[in-house]
Amino acid sequence: MKENKELNIVLAGNANVGKSVIFNHLTGLHQHIGNWPGKTIEKAEGTLHYRGYTINVLDLPGIYSLSTYSTEEIIARDYIASQKPDFIINVVDATHLERNLIFTWQLLELKKPMVLALNMVNLLKEKGIEIDIKKLEKALKIPVVPTAAIYGKGITEILNQGIRSIKRKRATTDPIKYGKEMEEKIGWLTERMAEISSVYPKRWLAIKLLEKDKIIEKLFEKKNSEILEQAKIFRSELKKVHGHDPSIMIADERCHLVSQVVKEAVRVTEPQATGLNERLDNITCHKILGFPTMIFILGLVFLSVFQFGNRLSYLLEKLSFGWEKWYEGMFGVSLWTYLGWSVAESAFALIQIALPYIFPFYFLLFFLEDWGYLARVAFLMDNFMHKVGVHGKACIPLMLGFGCNVPACLACRIMETRRERFITGVLTTFIPCSAVSVIIIGLVGKFIGLSWALGLYGIAFLTIFVLGKLVSKILPGEATELIMEMPDYKIPHFRTVILQTWFRLKEFIVIAGPVVIISGIVIRMIRFTDWLTAVADWLSPITVNWLGLPAITGVLLIFGILRKELILVMLAALLGTADFSQILSPRQMVTLALVSMFYFPCLATFAAFRKEFGLKEAIGVASFKIIFAIIYGGLFYRLGLLF
């Protein structure tokens, strides 16, 4: 096959422009989501075959600039410059063209073949926006392809145009000319770089030096310090004349040029929209109605998930009944079949949490996100979240935490700085996940009353609030302010929502799966060797003397480290009945639930936390939680004596 050539292409663009929808259309299920080496940033790759080409597609993180504001930006520009993709697909939101083109301009400066995917053109008409494609192509000097990614429209045309632009081998001309003063300085610096070999275009390097880009400056530090010196002189000259930092001036000029292009190519008339979305927006962000609406929507989500979850979980339980007998009849009884069964049991336990609870919960949350509602929650909650030391976007990982703390820990990546990722990460481990909710509802809710169960949630929120305040005071650095684009409400795209849910569920299975299965084997071993009473005795100073619980709970709490819902499962197994009121007084039930809620974040969460923040941090948080839960539980028990 002579024609079978390989192409490497990248998708680049702002967040929420439909980049991943295009990526999914291109690669289907032939995709691999991993991490960038040494970074906790998602790397999505995939392949497709098209017109005799094998095309490797890489979806870069959604960003707004190619400076050094975030790791994502550095990754993106390094990748484009060093890996030399055959062409770039720059995806832009046609309904917010002006803001999107600011980033396009920066990409053009990297001088790689590029195709502009003008996405969401299907929404232009109702918004009363007309875009002249020819004029846009002329201004940008690259092919522009209108697409409606959610309907799969225009996707192959992007590839056709991209392949054509490689064949043409036309070097992209410098599309952007800055002011005369700036151009002189860029020109001078570019000339002096004749002997420098770098993956980056020289003109781009010169611009970055004037922007005082720390990473680019390092490239010059050793051998070409005179260029660096000159750039410094230029910078202070510019600053003296204009009173602004040159980096701001350059960005300013870019914005100005972009708005000229938009003025030429875009015409806005009266929107045809029904105004329904606007009315929805007004209610959901309303000064008075906003909060009740939020409580209603989120409450509905939680309630329906628990209703659905309990039913499905009950069904699964019934389905699983009797299999152990069958298994023993099939394979006999020996140590190995015994261990084999424990693996099967653990895998089933994983399904028992993932399918009835995590799956529907994440499906609804991503539905709300795709619809546009989660951004409104961040908007409403920003002020409140600031009191905890993070901004409004932290709501999203915290809410995911109610499903499972593992994906919640990973979702902290949406926070911009390490400090905020860490604070949010610590707080998510205090959110009662679905396994903890099983304990709260199955123990406290069932035997004492729903109001007590709700009270425990209240205690959790209060604790998170106080801890957040404390952690943000202790940690050095300042709180970052919220900067977020507000998406328009739109009809959620089913495929995107399902895919998002599936990826999160996969993360959960990949991280929690091995931990749960190994711990299942360990549990069997412990039960087999009959260490239970020894462990219970050893822990009795804490469990019996301080927490006022029966000695047996020591064993439960050890198992709970592996998986929290085991606390109830084991209690039932050890008692031989699910009527917990026989052994625990109401006060003991609340104490046990409280300790279960706050002590060691289950092993899977520990693994996720270590992956995101490091081993030392994970051990630190886990030890803090254990001590905290023991103190808290003991104090509650003593306070409870008063009632």
Added chain:
Amino acid sequence: MKTVSLVKLNEKEKAEVVSILGGQMATKRLVDLGLTAGTRVKILKKAPLFGPVEIELRGSALVLGQGLAAKILVRRGE
């Protein structure tokens, strides 16, 4: 004309950005999003209880935290 902080404006009010008092990082990030001196903005919404401010900027909606919005100086009017 006097300049005021962006948070002082009411909903639906329009203004022109005069300058940003924030640090280098915040300023650069805002400029990358198109918020430069001379840009026309309109207040779309203000969150309850002194929360963030949503503005219309170059045809898109942007939400800025209260503290950051307070550092953006604008000139009132069409």
